[in-house]
Amino acid sequence: MEFSRHTGVLGSLARALSVLCLALTLGFAFSLALAPTSAEALTTDKATARPNEDGGSGVIGGMDTRLTWEGTVEAGEEVSSITLALPEGATFDGSTTRITVLDGLTRIDVSGTAQSNGDSVTVTFDEPIGASSLVRLEITGMQFPSEGGDYSVSGTYVNADGEQTLDNSPAITVIANTPLQSIVNWLDEQEWVSAWNSNSFLGMFLKPQLLVTSFASLVPGWLLCLGIVVIAYPFALALGLLFAMLKISRHRLLRAIAVVYINILRGTPLFLQIYIMFFGLPMLGININNNLLGVIVMAVNSSAYLAEIFRAGIQSIPVGQYEAASSLGMNHVQTMFSIIIPQTVRRVIPTITSDFITSYKDTSLLSSVGVMELMMYAKNLTTVTGNITPYMAAAIFYLIVTLPLIKVVGTVEANIARSERGGGPRPKRRVASAVESTEDAPEASADGGHGEPFESGSGDVLKTLSAPFRPSTETPGGVADVR
Amino acid sequence: MCARKSHETKIEVPATLDAENAARIALAADKDLTYHGFAEGEHPIVRIEHLNKSFDQTKVLRDINLDVWPGEVVVVLGPSGSGKSTMLRCINLLETPTAGHILIDDQEITGKSNADANRLRRDVGMVFQSFNLFPHLTAKQNVMIGQTKVLKKSKAEAEAEAQRQLEAVGLADRADFKPPQLSGGQQQRVAIARAVAMHPAVLLFDEPTSALDPELVRGVLDVMRDLAKNSGMTMIVVTHEMGFAREVADRVVFMEDGVVVEQGKPDHVFDHPQNPRTAEFLGSIG
Numbered sequence: 001m002e003f004s005r006h007t008g009v010l011g012s013l014a015r016a017l018s019v020l021c022l023a024l025t026l027g028f029a030f031s032l033a034l035a036p037t038s039a040e041a042l043t044t045d046k047a048t049a050r051p052n053e054d055g056g057s058g059v060i061g062g063m064d065t066r067l068t069w070e071g072t073v074e075a076g077e078e079v080s081s082i083t084l085a086l087p088e089g090a091t092f093d094g095s096t097t098r099i100t101v102l103d104g105l106t107r108i109d110v111s112g113t114a115q116s117n118g119d120s121v122t123v124t125f126d127e128p129i130g131a132s133s134l135v136r137l138e139i140t141g142m143q144f145p146s147e148g149g150d151y152s153v154s155g156t157y158v159n160a161d162g163e164q165t166l167d168n169s170p171a172i173t174v175i176a177n178t179p180l181q182s183i184v185n186w187l188d189e190q191e192w193v194s195a196w197n198s199n200s201f202l203g204m205f206l207k208p209q210l211l212v213t214s215f216a217s218l219v220p221g222w223l224l225c226l227g228i229v230v231i232a233y234p235f236a237l238a239l240g241l242l243f244a245m246l247k248i249s250r251h252r253l254l255r256a257i258a259v260v261y262i263n264i265l266r267g268t269p270l271f272l273q274i275y276i277m278f279f280g281l282p283m284l285g286i287n288i289n290n291n292l293l294g295v296i297v298m299a300v301n302s303s304a305y306l307a308e309i310f311r312a313g314i315q316s317i318p319v320g321q322y323e324a325a326s327s328l329g330m331n332h333v334q335t336m337f338s339i340i341i342p343q344t345v346r347r348v349i350p351t352i353t354s355d356f357i358t359s360y361k362d363t364s365l366l367s368s369v370g371v372m373e374l375m376m377y378a379k380n381l382t383t384v385t386g387n388i389t390p391y392m393a394a395a396i397f398y399l400i401v402t403l404p405l406i407k408v409v410g411t412v413e414a415n416i417a418r419s420e421r422g423g424g425p426r427p428k429r430r431v432a433s434a435v436e437s438t439e440d441a442p443e444a445s446a447d448g449g450h451g452e453p454f455e456s457g458s459g460d461v462l463k464t465l466s467a468p469f470r471p472s473t474e475t476p477g478g479v480a481d482v483r
Numbered sequence: 484m485c486a487r488k489s490h491e492t493k494i495e496v497p498a499t500l501d502a503e504n505a506a507r508i509a510l511a512a513d514k515d516l517t518y519h520g521f522a523e524g525e526h527p528i529v530r531i532e533h534l535n536k537s538f539d540q541t542k543v544l545r546d547i548n549l550d551v552w553p554g555e556v557v558v559v560l561g562p563s564g565s566g567k568s569t570m571l572r573c574i575n576l577l578e579t580p581t582a583g584h585i586l587i588d589d590q591e592i593t594g595k596s597n598a599d600a601n602r603l604r605r606d607v608g609m610v611f612q613s614f615n616l617f618p619h620l621t622a623k624q625n626v627m628i629g630q631t632k633v634l635k636k637s638k639a640e641a642e643a644e645a646q647r648q649l650e651a652v653g654l655a656d657r658a659d660f661k662p663p664q665l666s667g668g669q670q671q672r673v674a675i676a677r678a679v680a681m682h683p684a685v686l687l688f689d690e691p692t693s694a695l696d697p698e699l700v701r702g703v704l705d706v707m708r709d710l711a712k713n714s715g716m717t718m719i720v721v722t723h724e725m726g727f728a729r730e731v732a733d734r735v736v737f738m739e740d741g742v743v744v745e746q747g748k749p750d751h752v753f754d755h756p757q758n759p760r761t762a763e764f765l766g767s768i769g
Contacts, residue, residue: 323577324615324674328629328681329605331598338632342619 041077041161045070045134047153047169049144057384062146062177063185067139069153069169078128081158082166084137085120089145092116100136101129108133116142120155128159148176180216184209207389214381214393221377222397224291225363228373232299233356239299240306247311258307265304271365273301278369294366294373302359309351313344346416350409357402357409364398374398494582496533496546502526502589509550516747517734519555526589528553528684528717529574534583536569536741543569544741547583551685554715558728558749561738562764567721570738571687574719575609576600588684605633608678608686612693614670616662622649622673623658626680634681641680648676652706668699672706679710686710688720700724707731725765729753737761 049059050066059065073079086092097114100107112125121139129135144151150171156163177185187193187209197203246258265273277297281288288296317340325335367375374394381390500508506526514521527550536544544566551557559567572578574585576592585593592603616625626645630636636644649655652672654665662670671691678686688707692700704727710716711731722728728735729749736746737758745758756762 318615320611320613320615321617323609324611324617326577326601326604327575327607327609328677329601329633330629331601334632338628339617343617346619 041074041159041164042071042079042082042135042157042166043074044153044167044169045072047172049172049174058175059144059172060177060181061144061148061174063181064141064143067137067142067153067172069137069139071135071166073129073131073133073135075131077131077159079125079135079157079159080128081122081124082135082137082155083120083122083157084139084153084155084166086142086144086151086153089147090119090143090151092119092121092139092142096140097121097123098138098140099123099125100138102134102136103130103132114139144172144174146177148174150174178216180212183212187212203387205388206392207387210381210385210387210389211393214378214390215396217381218374218377218390218393218397221372221374221394224371224373225360225397226401228291228294228298228363228366228371229356229360232295232302233359235295235299236302236306236359237352239303241310243303243307244310244314247307248314262304262307265301266308270297270301270362271368273297274365274369290369290371294363294371297366298359298363301362302355305355305358306352309348309355310344313348313351314340316347317343350413350416353405353409353412357405360401361398494535496535496582496584499530499532499584499586499591505530505532505550505586505589513550513552513734517552517555517557518748519552519733521552525552527551528555528588529719530584530586530589531570531574532584532586534570534573534585535581536566536573536578537581542741544573544580547741547743549736549743551717551719553684553717555733556711556718556720556731557734557736558732559719559721559736559738560723560725560728560764561744565738566741567738568689569741571609571689571719571721574685575607575687576604577609605681606684608681608683610671610674610678610686610688610691612690614662614667614674614694616670616674616677618662621659621661622654622665622676625662625673626677629677629681644680645676648680649673651679651709652676653702666699667695668702671695671699671703675703675706675710679714679716685717685719688718688722690721690723692722692724725753737764739764 047067047069050068051057052060052063052065067084069084071082084092097116099110099112099114101110102108108129110125110127110129112123114121114123116122116139121137121142123137150173152171153169155166157166158164193208197207243258243261246254247262249255249258274297277293278290281293321339321343322335325339330338363371363373364375366373367379370376374397378390378394382388499505506524509527509530510521510525513519529549529551531547531549534544534547534549535542547566547570549557549570559570561567569578573580574587580593583593584591587603587606590603592600595603616622617628620628623642623645626648627638627641630641630644631638634641646655646658649658652675654669654672654676657665657669657673662673665673671694675691691707692703695703704724707718707720707727708731711718720727720732732749734746735749735752737744737752737756737760739760745752745756745761747757752761753765756765
């Protein structure tokens, strides 16, 4: 008191300070003491669902998946029962639950019972689980709602103080169950599918469920393939015609340029060209979109083959055509564009179609440098599923395009061959080359000669079938011969 | 090109004569050799002076001199390899003469740039042994294309002309057929229509019936005869058709080894050949 009296203002300041200190200390102690009791005894660490999409990483609703839930029992707490719940339409029916409890890194044997009931599953432990344990519940055979959406796992647990509410887990994104999935589900239930898949070859190469899902998954890759080749090809045609003209030009330098361009591109593998472009350009600091670069590589590569096809086509036009044009007074440009190129185009259509088929198939090489085309998708699917079926699906995607084109090649060749024979029926067992003869084609219908589809039969079919599978240097019709 | 030229021995030929002088000399030389009826002050439509042509070191034409008058029909005879076709092709500049002069309507066509050659070549039509129709075009389009592309006629004009010319060769009903659908004889007649439609000053025929089956020859010869008799077309015809030569030609020229051996009115040459080589050839042909 005396002290305070003596000190006056100073004493009151000291008192205020000490009160503040006390309050702070008390508050800190209070918060320390109260924190464990007011927080959760069991905290949700994570909840994940195992991807059940064939070859994908998504979780599909309405299909069996495995839910993994992990939570930590806090210090000084015990948990005797956990109930996990999913909202609206998720089912735990028929599920089995595996319980793992870890204390640090050691696994603790815990016995308990799991009861699934509609959209919830309750795990009751025989002995309450002690503090700091990590609890992992793996519930197999559960299903998310088939409409899909973001779902979090909620639930309750029971500790010494009775039933408590569990934190919501981070959301699990569930893909809606598509008609495709329904087909897969339906297939899963079919006996013949099981029988089919039990054959190791059929199951590995042509698993029906995987075939169905692969088809859907491969579509973007297929479209990219088609996109690349369809965009690249007009440029390839233009470049090819240009280099064909250069190669038959009268100027030695232009000829030399064309020869170097054509020979280098035809003399090295497309695979190598792809590597050079995709790895070389970035090293120069030139970064081009992968798909665009794919288009460029394919266009440049094709243009060399097309140049040879055009060159051979132009040179297959008899010299009499040039002479006839000259004797009418046509200049070189008129002769080329009115007389020679129109005839060339007719002659090279089958060969160019074959080259297009080759180019389309060769886009698969772009998968090696990360272009997300058909082959890449198939490879990823196969890696995920460990099954060859996605490759088979990819094969079908390639064939969807190539088979009709092969048919076109055959038909056009047959038409040209027939018309070059003056429209009469063709002798059996002799396949007339589209290019050897010196005359060209009127419309096939002019003579009404559509009547012998089988006469032009087996030889042609074999030829056209094999044609696109030969290297481009041996395209049918003999146009694109290597000189 | 350059390398090839170095092989050739340089042939010196005198400069071309001026038109008046040349016409006078030609008239004097030709007036007894042809049934052509000369008009006052007429100039030859084709003048060939000292024409030489070599392929590498083979001399194919040696110093050919020939004048062809407007409306005259000249038939060139001779064994294979005598240079008949080469001479025709030189007149059309399909072959470049090694030396000498060729004048069409008193205009020199040799030694010109490509563009000039194309312009001059319009005046010279050519009918080929192998027809050389454009197979991607119909008969009518074949006849039209030169008119529209080269003469820059309108499509309608060219079409009317094509129809007229196809009618003249008796193929109006085949106007929309493409060459492979026509017989050889029909194709050759279309080719004639194509050449005539350009209204050339002179029409060259390079063995027009040699590639035809015998039964188709007559149709083509009929067209050519009609052309010679009725339209007054100047024609130089290389052929082996002796009947045609005798009947239609104003003059027959016999060539051998790149040289004009003998020329004259057809009945004179056929009935009284002066040169033993001519006699031998005519005898062998029968």
